[in-house]
Amino acid sequence: MRILIIEDDKDVASFIQSGLQQSGWNVDHADNGKDGLFLAATESYDALVVDRMLPAVDGLTVIRTLRASGIQTPVLVLSALGEVDDRVAGLKAGGDDYLVKPFAFSELSARLEALLRRSGEHGSTQATTVLNVADLKMDLLRRDVSRAATKIDLQPREFQLLEFLMRHAGQVVTRTMLLEGVWDYHFDPQTNVIDVHISRLRAKIDRDFDVPLLHTVRGVGYKLGGDTN
Amino acid sequence: MRLPSILRTGVFQLTMVYMALFGASVAALFIFTYWSTIGSIERQSDSVIEAEIRGLAEQYERRGLPGLVEIIRERVRRDTQGRSVYLFVDSSLRPIAGNMAYWPQELNRSSGLVSFFKINADGVQIPARARVLTVGQGYRLMVGREINELALINQDFRRALVWGIGLTMGLALAGGILMSLQAQRRIARLNRTTRQIIAGDLSRRVPTTGGRDEFEELTQNVNAMLDQIENLMAGLRHVGDSIAHDLRGPLTRLGNQLELLAAEAEPSREGLTMCAEQAEGLLATFNALLRISRVESGAYRSAFAELDLSGIVSDICELYHAAAEDERITFSSEIEPSIAVFGDRELLAQALTNLLDNAIKYTPQGGSIVVRLIQEADSACLEVADNGPGVPAKDRERVFERFARLDQSRSLPGNGLGLALVKAVAEQHGGTLEVADNSPGLIVSLKLPSKQP
Missing domain, CATH: 1.10.287 (Helix Hairpins)
Structure with a gap:
């Protein structure tokens, strides 16, 4: 996997770069929009991490230009809190996800993985009506869930939560990602609100079965399913 | 100069x-x-001349040339003061009768009233005005008046x-x-004074004179503005001080722990994780501070739109319901449907989240939390009521300050920024935030104007 970071802040860039390299990624770095645009347009990357505020050419322009020239590489937009961090503007320009600085590295890596997975599954996701993780099965049309042929009753919100986890099976999802993806609110939940919903879901899908599927990843979030990379 | x-x-x-x-x-x-005044006198004098001319012309018609000469002589004799001027000349301008010795050249220029200087026998120039009447073959009669007084x-x-x-x-x-x-x-x-203030002495004020004119008004306004600025600066300094003070503690602890870990031959994973968690907590505090100042700066206002507040409140209640139940707190909500306000969805959700975080934190097991959303005359009223320890009356204003943590809550986790953010959100929406006694417990009410501010 090859990632390009377009970020003018040297500290942030090297922090992301070393973190991703440790996880076995191949990482390039451009410290301004012009070089970044050139690299993104000429080289082949699996994902881009683009800062909004950049010298020469700003981040949103970079993304717009790439999209206009037909380059669909997934983009994670970074923005410092205190800038005009309008999420909508970032996504409208063609960004795929949005992360506000300062952020934990685990949050970035979880979101980046989700992006890569999404782009890898491109085409097949549209038609999916049934999700499977191990012996857990979700029928999106009939809106029912079963595990090892045992039907599981879920509240509507629990269903949405499980759907999100199943779509990101094998990946770490953070609490913020869950709040965004399931409840559609974009802030950091202070208390354990998400944890409580997860533990209720876990009670329904894991308690009566030998092999637990919903794992807590300490300090980061949750992961459904084993290491099926 | x-x-x-x-x-x-x-x-x-x-x-x-x-x-x-x-x-x-x-x-x-x-x-x-x-x-x-003078113009009028002049006009009067002119009309006297005109009348005299008309009278003499009439006499000439009736009595002929000799009669006219006789009348002129009579008039000259009767005019003892010599104010009237008469001169009757033949075609070669030789005087026949009158009280002037020569025919002034000025009279040839116009047939109307003419001003000229009459030169007396003793050489004195006297301003005069006259008109000419032509009679018979080449005889001419000048009738005028001296106007030297008028001229003076x-x-x-x-x-x-x-x-x-x-x-x-x-x-x-x-x-x-x-x-x-x-x-x-x-x-x-x-x-x-303003230069002294620019130089940094904010305590200076423009001396007042006690008058009531616009300068005094300006002076008083400038002074009032300076008071306001000084208050804001003091507030800012207070915030800065408390930020420094409240962050110094955790940073020092973190530093100490890292130092200890660094001294160990094999730093424990547990210790490192703890340090990372503390750093994350500090980061969260900074983020909360940044968010408050960003809300206060009004940066979100441009994106305000009409929102279904009832929907937002239902969402967040649903999100928190489980968390409250896990703490064995009875959670209930009374939400009037389709209450609309003008604002920012995320901010309002965050505000309610903060209120609920607080309520859950302070409500003991077996307690209850009630969220109420009702439409009032011109505002939407969102209430979060709990039956926790409440806030003593003397502290009710202070709870909205940054890092305001009451003694009883020092032991609980939290950064003391939650209500400060809610307050900032309320103010940006043109609303109010109040705390009241729920006896026992606390009622926090957030009122937002129903219509676009």
């Missing part, structure tokens, strides 16, 4: 304009007076005009200089 600086003042320039206007109106007044009055009048305007201008100039000097002095006082 005192004068040039005065000339540059706005007040003096205004004075100059007034001076010109004043001069012009005085001149207009003089001209009108002239026209209606005229001369006096003109002198008065010059002096009057001169004096008016002089007074206006002197007054203007005085006025602008005074205005300049007061403005200089204002400038001196």
Whole structure:
């Protein structure tokens, strides 16, 4: 996997770069929009991490230009809190996800993985009506869930939560990602609100079965399913 | 060089304009007076001449040339003061009768009334006005009046005009200089104070005179503005101080722990994780601070839109319901449907989240939390009521300050920024935030205007 970071802040860039390299990624770095645009347009990357505020050419322009020239590489937009961090503007320009600085590295890596997975599954996701993780099965049309042929009753919100986890099976999802993806609110939940919903879901899908599927990843979030990379 | 600086003042320039206007109106007044007094006398005198001409022409018709000569002589004899002027000449301008020795050249120019200087036997020039009547073959009769008194009055009048305007201008100039000097002095006082303030002494105030004019009003407004700025600065400094104070503790602890870990041969994973968690907590505090100042800066206002507040409140209640139940707290909500406000969805959700975080944190097991959303006359009222320890009346204003943590809550986790953010959100939406006694417990009510502010 090859990632390009377009970020003018040297500290942030090297922090992301070393973190991703440790996880076995191949990482390039451009410290301004012009070089970044050139690299993104000429080289082949699996994902881009683009800062909004950049010298020469700003981040949103970079993304717009790439999209206009037909380059669909997934983009994670970074923005410092205190800038005009309008999420909508970032996504409208063609960004795929949005992360506000300062952020934990685990949050970035979880979101980046989700992006890569999404782009890898491109085409097949549209038609999916049934999700499977191990012996857990979700029928999106009939809106029912079963595990090892045992039907599981879920509240509507629990269903949405499980759907999100199943779509990101094998990946770490953070609490913020869950709040965004399931409840559609974009802030950091202070208390354990998400944890409580997860533990209720876990009670329904894991308690009566030998092999637990919903794992807590300490300090980061949750992961459904084993290491099926 | 005192004068040039005065000339540059706005007040003096205004004075100059007034001076010109004043001069012009005085001149207009003089001209009108002239026209209606001296002009009138002149016109009267002219009409006397006209009447005399008409009378003599009539006499000539009736009595012929000799009769006319006789009447002229009679008139000259009767005019003891010599104010009337008569001269009857033949075609070669030789005098036949009258009290003037020669025929003035000026009379040949016009057939109407003519002004000229009559030269007496002793060589004195006397201003006069006359008209000519032609009779018979080439005989001409001049009838006129001396107007030397009128001319004198005229001369006096003109002198008065010059002096009057001169004096008016002089007074206006002197007054203007005085006025602008005074205005300049007061403005200089204002400038001196503002310069001292720019130099950093915020405690300075412009001295007041106790008057009630616009300068005094300006002075008082400037002073009031300075009070406001000083208050804000003090508030800011207070915030800065408390940020420094409240972050120093955790940072010191973190530093100490890292130092200890660094001294160990094999740093424990547990210790490192703890440090990372502490750093994350600090980061969260900074983020909360940043978010508050961003809300206060009004940056979100441009994106305000009409929102379904009922929907947002239902969402967040649903999100928190489980968390409250896990703490064995009875959670209930009464939400009036379709209440709309103008605002930012995320901010309002965050505000309610903070209120619920607090409520869950302070409500003991077995307690209850009630969320209520009702439409009032011109505002939407969102209430979060709990039956926790509440807030003593004396602290109710303080809870909205940044890092305001009451003694009883020091032991609980939290950064003391939750309510400060809610307050900032309320204010940005043109609403209010209040805390009241729920006896026992606390009611926090957030009121938001229903219509676009």
